[in-house]
Amino acid sequence: MDPIRGLHHVTAVASDPQRNVDFYRNVLGQRLVKRTVNFDSPDTYHFYFADEVGNPGSVLTFFAWPNMRRGVRGNGETNVVAYNVPVDSFPFWQERLKQNGIKTEAIDTRFGQNVLAFSDPDGMGVELVEVESLPAIHHWEEGPIPEAYALHGFHSITLWLEEVESTSALLTEGMGYQFAGAEENRHRFKSDRHALGHIVDLIHRPGKMQAGFGVGSIHHIAFRVANDEEQLTYQSMLSEAGFRVSPVMDRSYFHSIYFREQGGVLFEIATDTPGFLIDEPKTSLGESLKLPAWVEPQRAEIEASLLPLTLNPIKKASLS
Ligand code: ZN
Numbered sequence: 001m002d003p004i005r006g007l008h009h010v011t012a013v014a015s016d017p018q019r020n021v022d023f024y025r026n027v028l029g030q031r032l033v034k035r036t037v038n039f040d041s042p043d044t045y046h047f048y049f050a051d052e053v054g055n056p057g058s059v060l061t062f063f064a065w066p067n068m069r070r071g072v073r074g075n076g077e078t079n080v081v082a083y084n085v086p087v088d089s090f091p092f093w094q095e096r097l098k099q100n101g102i103k104t105e106a107i108d109t110r111f112g113q114n115v116l117a118f119s120d121p122d123g124m125g126v127e128l129v130e131v132e133s134l135p136a137i138h139h140w141e142e143g144p145i146p147e148a149y150a151l152h153g154f155h156s157i158t159l160w161l162e163e164v165e166s167t168s169a170l171l172t173e174g175m176g177y178q179f180a181g182a183e184e185n186r187h188r189f190k191s192d193r194h195a196l197g198h199i200v201d202l203i204h205r206p207g208k209m210q211a212g213f214g215v216g217s218i219h220h221i222a223f224r225v226a227n228d229e230e231q232l233t234y235q236s237m238l239s240e241a242g243f244r245v246s247p248v249m250d251r252s253y254f255h256s257i258y259f260r261e262q263g264g265v266l267f268e269i270a271t272d273t274p275g276f277l278i279d280e281p282k283t284s285l286g287e288s289l290k291l292p293a294w295v296e297p298q299r300a301e302i303e304a305s306l307l308p309l310t311l312n313p314i315k316k317a318s319l320s
Contacts, residue, residue: 001233003176007154007197008224008254008270009048009059010081013071014122015215017064017307018046023121024049026312027100028146030060032286033276034253035309038063042295043305051153052138054253054276054285056224057196058153063219066307070123071214073160074263075205078218080125080158082199083151087130090116092149094136096317110183123216129155135195144314154197157221158186159265161213164202166262171200174241177221197224202263210264220258220266227271228255234269252292253278287311 014020024030030049038046045064048054060081073079085093089106097104097118105117114130134152141236161167164187171177177189177200185204192198211217225231233250235257238245244256254270261267279290289306291299 001176001226001237002230004191004269005194005198005224005226006057007116007157008056008220008222008268008272009061010078010154010157010218011063011268012081012124012218013068013213013215014047014062014064015066015068016121017066017309019045019121020062020064021047021309022046022098024060024062026144026314027096027102029140029143029317030058031140032311034290035286036252036290036292037295037302037306039251039292039295042291042298042302045306045309048253048286052140052143052274055137055153055196055280056084056138056254056270056272057135058151059114060154064307065215069214071217072209073125073217074209074211075160075162077160077211077213078157078221078265079160079203079211080117080127081218082129082155082157083125084131084134084153084155085128086134087132087150089149090114090128090130092317093128104155110186111188120216123195124218125158126156127158131155137196142314144317146317149317151289153156156197156199156201156231157218158201158203159263160203160205160208160297161263161265162206162208162210163263164204167265170261174237190218193264209279221267222254222256222268222270225269229257229272231257231269231271245311250292251277252290 033050033054034048050059108115116128135236137153139147180188180190187202189200243259249256
C-alpha cells in the first residue's frame with residue numbers, strides 16, 4: 001500500500017458566503033477555483049479556495065451555513081489549518097490582516113519555524129508558517145498577493161485530542177506517516193511523499209473540553225491518494241482494522257471515502273483525479289455555479305434559494 005501523499009483538502013464551516021469569499025479570495029489571495037453547492041444539501045454553497053488550478057494540498061473548502069450556531073474549539077476536532085509562506089513575509093501579513101480587521105497573535109516559533117496565528121472572520125484557526133524551501137504550487141498571478149508573500153499551499157493541520165496514542169498509531173501504522181518529534185504537548189507527524197500539506201500535528205489535551213461543532217469549525221480533513229485503486233486498498237485496510245468506512249462517494253472533482261478516527265476527528269481519503277478542470281476551463285474557474293449532472297435539473301430552484309454572491313474586484317497589494 002502506498003503511503004498517504006499529504007493533505008488533499010480541508011473542509012470547514014462559514015456563515016456569510018460573501019464575507020467568506022471576500023476574505024479568502026480578496027484578502028488572503030486564494031483563488032476561488034470552484035463555486036458549487038453542498039451535494040447533500042443543495043440550497044447552500046460549497047466554495048473551494050486553492051492555488052491557481054486547485055492543486056491537492058492547497059484546497060480549503062467551506063460550507064456556507066448562515067444560520068448555524070458558532071462552533072467552539074476543543075478536543076476531537078481539527079482546530080487549525082496552516083499555510084506555507086515565504087520567509088520574511090510576516091510584516092506584510094501583519095499589516096494586511098490588521099487593515100482588514102483581523103487581530104494576529106504574537107509570532108511563535110515551532111520546530112525552528114516562525115508561526116503567525118489568527119482567526120478568520122468566522123473564528124476558524126489559521127496559521128501562516130515561514131518556510132525556507134517552499135513547495136511548488138501554481139501561483140495565482142491575477143490574485144491580489146505578490147508571489148514573494150503569497151500562501152504556498154498547506155503546511156499542516158492541528159488536531160486537539162484527549163489522547164494521542166490511537167491517532168498516532170493510525171497515522172504511522174496505517175497511513176505511512178512518521179513521528180517527527182514533540183514540543184511540549186504537540187506531537188508532529190510527517191509524510192515524506194509530498195511536500196505540500198505533509199505535516200499533521202496532534203495536541204495532547206487530556207481532561208480538556210470537547211469541541212462544539214458549528215460555524216468556524218473544521219468539518220473534516222481529506223488525505224490524498226493518487227487514484228481509485230489506492231483508495232480501495234485504503235478502504236479495505238481501514239475496514240479490516242475496525243473503522244466504519246463509507247462507500248466511495250462521487251464528489252465530481254475527486255472520489256471520497258470517510259471514516260471517524262478514534263480521537264473523534266472525521267477523516268476523508270480523496271483521489272487526485274479527476275480534478276477541478278473537469279467542468280470548466282482554467283481561465284474561468286469559480287466564476288459560475290457548477291452543479292453535478294444529478295443536481296442540474298434543479299438548477300433554477302437552487303439558484304433562487306442561494307444568497308447572492310459577487311466576486312469583488314481584486315486590488316493588487318504592492319511590494320513594500
Ligand atoms: Zn472533503
